[in-house]
Amino acid sequence: MSPRRNSGEKPAASDVTPADEAVVETEPTTASDAPTDYPDELPVEGIGHKVKPGDLVLDVDDLHVDFYVEGEWVPAAIELTYQVKAGEVLAIVGESGSGKTQSSMAMLGLLPRNGRHYGSAKLNGTELVGMSQRALSKVRGPQVGVIFQEPMTAMNPVYTVGFQIVETLRQHTDLNPTDAKARAIELLTMVEIPEPERRFDSYPHQLSGGQRQRAMIAQALACDPALLFADEPTTALDVTVQAEILELIRDLKHRIHAGIVLITHDMGVVADMADRILVMKDGRQVEEGLTAEIFANPKHEYTKALLSAVPHLGASLKDKVDNRIPETADKVLEAKGLVIEYPKNGSTPAFRAVHGIDLEIRKGEMVALVGESGSGKTTVGRCAVGLLPVHEGSLTVNGKDMHGISHRDLADLRKSFSIVFQDPGSSLNPRWPIGQSVGEPLVLAGWKKDKVTARVNELLDQVEIPRMYRNRYPHELSGGQRQRIGIARALALEPKLLIADEPTSALDVSVQARVLEIFTDLQAEHGFGCLFVSHDLAVVEQLSDRIAVMRNGEIVEQGTTRQIISNPQHEYTQKLIAAVPVPDPAEQARRREAAGV
C-alpha cells in the first residue's frame, strides 16, 4: 500500500507545478464566457492522495441539475445536499431517471450538451461547480475515479486493458512507461485479476464480464483518487459475479482511503455495502440515513416501495402450489438429449453450447431455466423458436420435431410460439413505431388492417400501455414500457409456448416487479406454456412451477421450485442461491460469513 501511495504522490506534485502555471494564465480567456468567480485550478495541496479516513472528501450543497428538453428546462436533480467522508461508502439509490447518475456526472463536468448545473459541490474544499473543463480534466483521474455500468462500452475495444490503465497513469503522473506498466500490473493484482501480467496485454473482449469490471476498477483507482463514483457497477453482471465484485469493492474500501459513492437501483446490492444511504426520487432526495436505520425503519413511502420490490428468496414459496399442472397435460416442449452447436465459422471451430439436455414443458406450465452467462440457457431458448438448428437429439415443440424441420413447416409452427427478448431496446426495430412492431406478427399471419388495429389496441390495453403510444418510437418509452411492448408483440397470436429470455434483467428492480406482475397475470389469463430463461433465482421463484439449473451446457439440477429453492442438492445451485443479494444488512452479513468470503 505505502509504496503505491508514494508513487502516486510524488508525480502528482511535480506534475502540477510547471504545466499548471501555464494553464492558469491561459484560463481567463477560455473561461470568460462562463459567469464564475470560482478558481480554475486546484491548489497543489488539494490533490487527493493525502486524505485520511474520516476527512470530508465531497461536500455537495444545494446542487441542481437541469436538462433543456424541447424548449424547457427540466430538472433532473433538485437541492441535492450530502457529504462523503474518506473511507465511507454512500449509496445513492433510485430508479432510472431519478437523477442519481446525472447529478454525479454533473460534478465531473460530464453532462450532455443540453444539461447545466448550479449550486455547490466541493471536493476537498475546492469548488467543482463552474470549474473549467480544462481544470476538471485534472480532477478526473487523480482525484475522482469513475466505475461505469457497462465495462464493455466504457473501455475502448481497440486498446489493451493494460494500455488503457497506463494511459491514465501517464496522463496524470510523470511515470516512465516501465514504471507505469509495473504500477498497472500492481493495480490488476490488487483487483484480483488472475494472471495480471498476461491480462495486461488482453483486449476488453478477451476478458469475462467480471474481469472487465475489475479492470475498469483498476483504471479508476490508478491515480489513487480521493473519491470514487461507482455507477451501477454490477447491474450488467451475473449474480455470482456481482457478489464477487461487491466483495472486491467492500474490500477496497478498507485498503484505499477513498470515499465511495455507489449509485444503484438495487436495495439488495447496497444492503451490507453502504455505510449510509441516500434515496432519490424524481430528482429529489427523499430520505437519507445510516444503512441499518433505513433498512430497519424506512420512513418514506418510496423507500418502502423500493425495499419491497427487491425479490426475497423464499418469500413466495408458501403460496406455491406444487403440481399445479397435471402430469397428463399436453407437452408444448419436449427435449431429449438435445445438443446444440454453433457451426464452424471460418477459422473459429464449431462450438457445442448445449450438451444433451432433457427438458419438458407442459401446457400452461412455467418452467425456469437458470444459469450464468455462457451456460447455454439462452441457446436453448433460441433453439426452441427455430433461430438455431438442433444438432443432435430431439426437440419437439407443439408436437412438431424441430430436428431438420423444413422451412415451410417452421413458418407454420411459428404462429404457435414466440419469444420475448432480453433487451427490448434492441429487439424492437428502432425505426418502427411500436404499434407497427406489435402488429407485425398479425400482418405476417395475413390479418386485415382493421382487425390488426383492433387487436393491437387490445394488446396495448393488456400490457397497460396507453393506446396513444402506438405511434411512438421505442426510444421514446422507458425500459419497462418497452419490455411490455415486447411482451405484447409476443402474445399477439396467442402462442401456446412462450420463450422469455431474461425479460427483466435489463430493468430496474422496481420496474422489474411491475413487469413480472403483468407477465404473471397474462400467463394466468392466456395459459401459455413458458420457458423463462433467467440468471436470477429470486425472480424465477416468484413465477415458475419448476426450475432447471444449467451450467456449462448441461442441466445440473431440475425440480419443482420448492425443491430447488428450499433444498438445493447440487453445489452449484447452492452457490447461486447464496449469491442472491438480500435487502437486509444483518442477514446479508451473516450469509457472507457463512459462505466464508
Next chain:
Amino acid sequence: MTDSNNTATAPVVDDTEGLSIGKIVWGRFIRHKAAMVSAVVLAITVVIVFTSIGVAGIPGWWKWGPNDRADIVNPKGAPTMGFQDGSFQIGDHPFGQDEIGRDIFARVMQGAQVSVLVMVIMGVVATALGVAIGAYAGYYRGWLDNALMRMTEVVIAIPTLVVTAVVGRMLSDKSIVFGPISITTKDPWVFGLVLGLLLWPGLARLVRAEYLSLREREFVDAAKVAGAEDRSIMFRHILPNAMGVIIVNATLLMAAATILEAALSFLGFGIQAPNVSLGKLISEYSTSFQVRPWLFWWPGLFIITFALTINLIGDGLRDAFDPRQKRIPKAREFAKRAATKKESEVGS
C-alpha cells in the same frame, strides 16, 4: 421518461390511428426548415426550367428558344435584367446574349433540363443498384457476398471519366431500334444511365456494411420468429435503419453527378451537340470568360442550386428517418435561458 410521468399525462382510452413509418417520416420532414426551403426552391426552379422553354415538343412561355438568334440588345449582349432609370427591369434578355445573339436564359433552361434529367436518372439507377446489391451481399453473406463484392471491385476499378468518354464517343451517333421505339444514343438519358451503372459501387459497399451489422441485431431475430420472409426482413425491417447512410450517399451522389456531368461536358465527353447541358454551356463559352462573364454566372448558379438544394433535402430526409434526431439549442439561446431561469429562482 419514467413510467409514472408518461402514464399520468395519457388519457385513459383513445383510439389513436396507427400511422405508417412513411406518414411519420413525412410529418417530421415537413418540420425541417432548411430541407423544406430547399424543396420549395428546387421545385420552383424545376417548374421554371421545364415550363419556360417547354419540354417534349410542348411550347413554353418564354419568347425565345435556345437556338433562336436575335439582335444583340446591350453591348456585348450583357444581361438586360437590373436597375435602369431607378426601377428594376427584366428586359428582353435577362441573362444576356452570347456573341451570336442567342438568349442565355433559354439556353440555361435547356441545359438545366438536360442536367436535371441526367441527375435524376443517374441517382435512381445508382441508388437502386447500390441498395439492392449491398442489401443482398450484406444480408446473405457467404458466396453471394463474395461474388457481388468482387463484381463491385471490378466496377470500382474502372475509371469513370475514361468509360464515359469512350462510351460517349462510341455511341454518339448510333440509333438502337426496339420495335416501334427508336433510341438515339446521344439522348441525355443514356448518359445518365451510363453514369448510374458506373457510380453504384460506393453506395453498395456502405449499404453492405450497414446490413452486416444490422442483421445481427435482435429485432431481426424477432422478425424471424414472427414469421417474416427474408425479403421482408431486408427491405421492411432493416432498410429503414439503413436509410441514413443511403440518403446521405444518394444525395451526395446526385450532387456529384451534376458536377461530374458538367466536368465531362466541359471536356467534350458528356452531352453532345446540339444538346446543351449546364456543363456544356460553360465549356462552350470558356474562351469568353474575360469579356462576357455572364455566360458563366447563370449555368454556374444553377449547378450550385441543384447541388445545394439536393444535399439539404437529403439532410432533412436523413433527420426525418432518424427518430432520435433532436434539435440541440444554440449556445446563445441556451445561455439566455440559463440566465433567466437562475434569476427567476433567485427572485422567488
